[in-house]
């Protein structure tokens with residue numbers, strides 16, 4: 001098995017999602033720097049890896065793929081073992097369907113709301129930019145509605161797809177990690193089951209390892 005390559009920068013949210021999964025399976029990987037801050041993601045070399053001109057892209061032997069959740073599922077399918085958690089539950093139709101459902105919720109209803117808050121309220125100021133406060137405020141209101149749904153679900157099951165941790169949970173890491181570094185982190189205090197779920201997820205070594213490669217929460 002050759003070294004897997006993640007093309008991107010570990011501190012960017014969609015790259016961090018892939019790194020979490022590689023760490024979950026103790027994958028042998030390297031991060032090959034492609035930084036959109038310098039326009040590298042629009043070069044012909046990277047467009048050949050990801051025709052959308054985005055990061056990450058991912059290479060494993062003859063395979064070159066893109067889209068972080070697809071890469072995550074590939075890694076978990078190929079490299080899962082008796083030593084790793086079954087994060088896709090593909091031996092059980094109902095469980096795997098619940099994983100799919102909550103991964104869709106994360107991709108289509110959570111990430112599009114939280115990412116802009118995290119980017120505008122934490123990442124942009126970190127790199128010398130100025131966040132869009134109107135966008136932040138609008139998305140915070142949308143987030144409250146989504147967190148009500150999460151609170152209801154997590155008052156019934158320990159994790160989103162059931163009483164088992166899955167990719168659906170871990171896929172929330174990147175945007176939520178940076179959200180917790182914004183001035184709005186205490187919003188989660190209003191949703192105790194969601195807060196407990198997040199704090200429990202953050203005890204996982206894979207998330208701590210991915211966090212180590214991300215923007216530090218405070219200037220050291």
Ligand SMILES: N[C@@H](CCC(=O)N[C@@H](CSO)C(=O)NCC(=O)O)C(=O)O
Nearest residue numbers: 012013014015036054055056067068069
């Ligand atoms: N659905 C895709 C999103 C990739 C993406 O937006 N990547 C960002 C950086 S990581 O947050 C990116 O490449 N932005 C550069 C741009 O938008 O031009 C995925 O999950 O891989």
